[in-house]
Amino acid sequence: MVNDNKDKEIEIQANDELLDKEIGSSPAAGESIDAWKDALSSRSTAVPKNIIVPSTQAHSVKPTVTRRTFVKGTFWTGFGVTILGFVGIFLDFFWPRGVEKFAGPYPVGNINDFKPGAPPVRFKAAQTWIVNLDPNDTSEVGGKGGSGLLALWQKCPHLGCAVPWRGGFNFNGDDGWFRCPCHGSTYTKAGVRVFGPAPRSMDTFELSVDAQGNLTVHTDKVIPGDEDNPVRAKTIDDISNSEA
Amino acid sequence: MASGSESLQKPISKAVQGRQARRREEELLVWPDLVFIEFISALLFMLTLTILSILINAPLQDRANPSHTPNPSKAPWYFLNLQELLLHMHPAIAGVLVPTIAVGALMAIPYLDNTREGEGKWWASPRAKINAKVGAFVGFFGTLLLILFNESKHVWLFEKATTLQWPSALNWLKNTRAIQTEIPWPESIRSISIGEKLFKTELLGLPPINLVLDIPKLLVEQIIPMTTMIGLPIILAVVAGKMNIAQTKRDYAILIFSAFMATWLMLTISGTALRGAGMELMWPWNVKPPVT
Ligand code: FES
Numbered sequence: 125m126v127n128d129n130k131d132k133e134i135e136i137q138a139n140d141e142l143l144d145k146e147i148g149s150s151p152a153a154g155e156s157i158d159a160w161k162d163a164l165s166s167r168s169t170a171v172p173k174n175i176i177v178p179s180t181q182a183h184s185v186k187p188t189v190t191r192r193t194f195v196k197g198t199f200w201t202g203f204g205v206t207i208l209g210f211v212g213i214f215l216d217f218f219w220p221r222g223v224e225k226f227a228g229p230y231p232v233g234n235i236n237d238f239k240p241g242a243p244p245v246r247f248k249a250a251q252t253w254i255v256n257l258d259p260n261d262t263s264e265v266g267g268k269g270g271s272g273l274l275a276l277w278q279k280c281p282h283l284g285c286a287v288p289w290r291g292g293f294n295f296n297g298d299d300g301w302f303r304c305p306c307h308g309s310t311y312t313k314a315g316v317r318v319f320g321p322a323p324r325s326m327d328t329f330e331l332s333v334d335a336q337g338n339l340t341v342h343t344d345k346v347i348p349g350d351e352d353n354p355v356r357a358k359t360i361d362d363i364s365n366s367e368a
Numbered sequence: 369m370a371s372g373s374e375s376l377q378k379p380i381s382k383a384v385q386g387r388q389a390r391r392r393e394e395e396l397l398v399w400p401d402l403v404f405i406e407f408i409s410a411l412l413f414m415l416t417l418t419i420l421s422i423l424i425n426a427p428l429q430d431r432a433n434p435s436h437t438p439n440p441s442k443a444p445w446y447f448l449n450l451q452e453l454l455l456h457m458h459p460a461i462a463g464v465l466v467p468t469i470a471v472g473a474l475m476a477i478p479y480l481d482n483t484r485e486g487e488g489k490w491w492a493s494p495r496a497k498i499n500a501k502v503g504a505f506v507g508f509f510g511t512l513l514l515i516l517f518n519e520s521k522h523v524w525l526f527e528k529a530t531t532l533q534w535p536s537a538l539n540w541l542k543n544t545r546a547i548q549t550e551i552p553w554p555e556s557i558r559s560i561s562i563g564e565k566l567f568k569t570e571l572l573g574l575p576p577i578n579l580v581l582d583i584p585k586l587l588v589e590q591i592i593p594m595t596t597m598i599g600l601p602i603i604l605a606v607v608a609g610k611m612n613i614a615q616t617k618r619d620y621a622i623l624i625f626s627a628f629m630a631t632w633l634m635l636t637i638s639g640t641a642l643r644g645a646g647m648e649l650m651w652p653w654n655v656k657p658p659v660t
Contacts, residue, residue, distance in 0.1 A: 248435065251435055278435065279434075282459065283454075283459055284434060285434075285437045285441060286434065286435050286436065286437040287437075288437070288439060290646065293646060303646040303648075304646070304647075305437050305438065305439035305440045305441045305645070305646055305647065305658075306437065306440070306441045306451075306647065307451070307454050307455045307647055308455055308646055308647035308648060310646075318549070319543065319545055320455070320545065321454060321455055321456065321457065321458070321459070321589070323458075323585070323589070
């Protein structure tokens with residue numbers, strides 16, 4: 125066991141010597157049936173030991189590209205291609221595409237579309253939830269008696285996920301909350317934060333109505349969310365009066 | 369020249385021949401000792417991956433779209449520990465500060481614990497195993513209890529056990545956020561304007577920076593989580609020291625390290641298996657794949 129490696133080394137040496145002999149001395153034809161061995165030995169490319177060519181004579185070629193230049197070039201090419209690849213992928217991921225201008229007025233239907241106390245309605249292009257708070261619902265989840273229309277920005281004030289309305293979600297014994305799918309921030313129907321890591325309540329947009337009762341949400345006018353969200357809700361009378 | 373070319377032709381084995389051979393029992397060969405094991409591991413890994421990919425569907429989806437959030441929205445599993453932290457504290461702490469400090473502390477271990485006792489040996493100190501066990505136990509279950517508290521499970525337990533309502537005077541103990549929302553903090557400490565005092569922008573003719581300090585919010589989002597994360601390990605170390613479980617630097621290192629690893633594990637388990645729709649805490653069998 126101890127001498128395993130040594131044995132192997134000696135064996136290798138022995139093989140080398142055997143090979144030398146075979147190549148060096150070609151057996152006479154007819155003596156051996158192994159004609160292929162002759163053929164092999166005649167093809168030997170080994171330089172005969174007695175001829176020694178000085179290396180200076182053997183390599184008199186002047187290279188146009190030195191080895192150093194070649195290695196350097198290879199390195200910088202590889203490096204550059206890699207960096208370019210990173211930059212390209214970065215740009216590809218971060219290049220805004222299919223982005224429509226967001227801030228501005230958006231039509232969000234007619235005032236008659238929203239019944240008091242009905243589930244919030246989402247407008248994708250405006251990123252808005254339109255809520256119609258029922259003044260008779262004084263529970264915390266129902267908006268604490270705020271009355272009228274409220275435009276909530278769907279973007280969670282925590283890390284920006286789109287917050288869905290979940291009518292069947294039970295929290296604190298009540299059903300129907302805005303619940304963020306990313307870190308669980310929970311908001312009442314009026315967007316008031318009751319639980320979770322969100323730093324404030326859901327932000328609201330300004331709402332306006334024209335003579336025909338068509339609603340417009342102004343997504344360029346964001347009001348940071350707070351506990352007074354329900355009070356920001358406007359009844360139909362409020363909106364029409366302010367417009368008049 | 370002749371001698372030079374001759375020395376080049378010498379077999380390498382001759383050059384090593386004079387050396388004292390190492391004893392076979394003292395060395396491991398790359399082949400077969402290492403490569404064989406690596407090969408078997410690679411085969412097993414590929415097999416597992418193939419079977420998993422046949423059994424579990426993981427479709428490629430569209431490019432990320434911020435206005436389309438699957439429910440629940442989860443990071444890759446190895447980041448779910450951090451996402452679990454995000455449920456409980458300010459995002460800058462959970463997402464930036466904690467990972468930075470954790471990685472820094474891990475790198476600092478060899479500098480903090482520079483004793484040479486038991487070098488290169490597992491469980492070298494007689495108290496190593498007990499310290500690892502205590503640290504892992506406290507880290508794992510301590511984290512679990514903290515998560516349960518922030519999900520108001522103590523309220524649920526109280527109401528189940530006594531069939532009473534949770535006293536409304538104790539509403540502020542329902543979870544950490546309730547400390548901010550259920551206590552009538554005076555308005556004066558809820559919005560302290562420090563923008564003008566801190567940055568004298570008017571001297572440069574610039575508009576004032578609006579910076580409002582909300583003490584209860586600061587308390588809930590930053591001070592309480594930070595104190596918990598720094599204070600509990602200190603208490604653990606002090607108690608272990610008083611009970612003579614930890615005595616040397618190495619003992620403390622093992623204690624805190626295993627507590628940290630167990631905490632990380634618990635956070636990963638919770639974020640992966642115990643969070644369902646709306647990142648709600650639930651039993652693993654109730655956790656469904658995300659609804660897109
Ligand atoms: S993004 Fe909504 S809770 Fe984190």
